[in-house]
Amino acid sequence: QIVQLYIVKSCQNRNTGNNNNIFFFSSRRRHTRCSGVSWARRCVQETDVNVYLSNKGTILRTDVSGQVQVKCQLSDMPECKFGMNDKLVMQKEKKPNSQDKGITIDDIKFHQCVRLGKFDKERAITFIPPDGQFELMTYRITENINLPFKVMPVINEYGKNKIEARIKLKSIFEKNIYATNVTLKMPCPKNTAIVHTSAGIGKAKYEPDQGGIMWRIKKFSGDTEALLRCDIELSVSPNDKEWVKPPITMDFQVPMFTASGLRVRFLRIYEKSGYKPTKWIRYITKAGEYQHRL
16 A cells, blocks of 8 residues: 655646655755755655455455655755554544544554654654655554455366366455556466466466466456456376465555555644645555465
8 A cells, every 4th residue: 555645835836747656745946955864865665465365265364564655845844744544543532423443553664754752642743854755654554454356266177187267356445446457367287288268357368487377457447346267278197296276366556545544634744934735645555465265
């Protein structure tokens, strides 16, 4: 899950062309007063949702490893503060009509620019950002993970020379968002000879160098189901060993979806000139190890 939050001065034209940054602070003039500080450097990383499912679809283990990244182009060196829907904060505030109970963060690590003393007291992240792009914080969450996809495979083996596979893929996020570059790998035995595939959406093809059938979908809408049919014919020889089935694996990217539920509640900039920023948020969830056993 990558959170992207861009902030620009109201008098400046917006630039939304760069989708690799998390927080983007911009002003009309650029200063590099903090360039001599040891932590003034650029850093870009990705975040993953890791899921392990049994052959019956039961969740064996799941977690989210996330980063909040910052690209700073603010004039001068203003202090910034932002808060998340951290469970400890939400319990402390106890808003009567709020349904957000907060997210439990298991592990968290901050950049050197964060004032840890204030975080311990307020649970809000206060920092003076260095110029350029850097990783503000990393975190890990293991509870109440929202899975973006559900995989429902049905595998039938007919003797030693034929396998029939039917894989239903369902997106379980909202209709108004979509996943991109979705890839599902259906593993095949090494003695696979002929493969026939039929995909409801996207394209599916047996790729021997990948060790299986690769089902690729450029764009997958939310709350949608798709079906892949595979008929696999095997060559038979006396030396063939029993097939140890590897898991089905997936790769994908889902913009504006947060698997962990962690969200930015506010961001404030304390600057003497008093300019008012315009801000917007972007969340991205990517596949880590997304596996379904056969």
